[in-house]
Amino acid sequence: AKAAGRGRVMLFEPSMEARIRDRWALMADLAHAAENGELELAYQPLLDTASRRTGGFEALLRWRHPSRGMIRPDEFIPLAEESGLIIAIGEWALRAALAEAAKWPEELSVAVNISTRQLAHAQFLDTIITALMDTCIDHRRLELEVTESALLSETNLPILTEINHLGVGIALDDFGTGYSSLSYLQRFQFSKLKIDRSFIRSVPADAKSKAIVRTVVDLARTLGMHVTAEGVETAEQFEWIAENCDQVQGYFIARPMSAAEIPAYLAFESDK
Numbered sequence: 525a526k527a528a529g530r531g532r533v534m535l536f537e538p539s540m541e542a543r544i545r546d547r548w549a550l551m552a553d554l555a556h557a558a559e560n561g562e563l564e565l566a567y568q569p570l571l572d573t574a575s576r577r578t579g580g581f582e583a584l585l586r587w588r589h590p591s592r593g594m595i596r597p598d599e600f601i602p603l604a605e606e607s608g609l610i611i612a613i614g615e616w617a618l619r620a621a622l623a624e625a626a627k628w629p630e631e632l633s634v635a636v637n638i639s640t641r642q643l644a645h646a647q648f649l650d651t652i653i654t655a656l657m658d659t660c661i662d663h664r665r666l667e668l669e670v671t672e673s674a675l676l677s678e679t680n681l682p683i684l685t686e687i688n689h690l691g692v693g694i695a696l697d698d699f700g701t702g703y704s705s706l707s708y709l710q711r712f713q714f715s716k717l718k719i720d721r722s723f724i725r726s727v728p729a730d731a732k733s734k735a736i737v738r739t740v741v742d743l744a745r746t747l748g749m750h751v752t753a754e755g756v757e758t759a760e761q762f763e764w765i766a767e768n769c770d771q772v773q774g775y776f777i778a779r780p781m782s783a784a785e786i787p788a789y790l791a792f793e794s795d796k
């Protein structure tokens with residue numbers, strides 16, 4: 525290996541080999557995570573700024589791995605997408621979120637994140653319809669969050685239209701971070717824009733970020749969409765954002781919580 529030179533030696537670094545083997549091991553575990561009951565959803569409140577009350581919750585996947593502990597979605601969702609496991613995991617998440625929302629007061633909505641591969645899957649519309657029927661929940665209480673990357677293929681837009689016709693809301697997540705945000709707005713009527721945390725982070729100190737947020741809010745209003753600001757962490761951010769957006773989400777309001785914590789959270793809110 526010495527004679528191969530620095531660049532070549534790198535390829536055979538045991539650490540890299542170990543990392544690849546580790547990825548495979550994790551993927552193999554992920555294949556059984558749902559059936560083993562290792563997947564959970566955490567719920568983060570979406571606060572309506574007009575009423576200052578919770579309008580709904582976003583469901584966020586968690587994987588409680590038997591030996592590695594809690595694994596964040598950023599680490600396993602990409603693996604699930606690559607392997608195709610996201611189809612089964614995504615359906616599990618959708619069903620679990622709807623079953624949970626069925627226990628909440630009727631005016632609360634539930635938002636579920638959807639990946640590219642789910643949208644492209646031939647059975648996706650059926651999956652949504654069956655899951656809604658099985659939980660007997662008002663369709664308008666469900667919202668799907670899709671990212672710009674999830675929409676990359678032009679063929680995904682008709683399926684979104686059909687889902688929208690069921691009464692299900694479609695939110696454009698992480699708005700502003702993709703390459704063609706505006707062209708998606710031209711081609712599809714989203715119910716909501718979620719302004720990415722990266723723009724919220726420097727508000728209200730940074731004039732440029734404020735101008736961007738104001739402009740996005742203006743644009744959303746003109747196009748008939750609601751606006752949610754994500755990643756609101758401080759009182760200063762909240763005060764400025766609350767005047768501009770319909771909904772606020774972030775650690776300042778509440779961190780994602782377990783399903784079991786929701787009743788107490790809502791009871792506390794109605795006592796205020």
Ligand code: C2E
Binds near residue numbers: 584638
């Ligand atoms: P996302 O959809 O943009 O979700 C928001 C993320 O920001 C969540 O991270 C949430 O915990 C975090 N967050 C919320 N408020 C704050 C804040 O004030 N400050 C900071 N720093 N972070 C905040 P999480 O739960 O780790 O999820 C990461 C990403 O994983 C999600 O980003 C989403 O893209 C993906 N994901 C989560 N659940 C699912 C799922 O069921 N299906 C799919 N396809 N993707 C999912």
Ligand code: CA
Binds near residue numbers: 582669
């Ligand atoms: Ca989301």
Ligand code: CA
Binds near residue numbers: 718720754
């Ligand atoms: Ca987001």
Ligand code: CA
Binds near residue numbers: 698
């Ligand atoms: Ca994100």
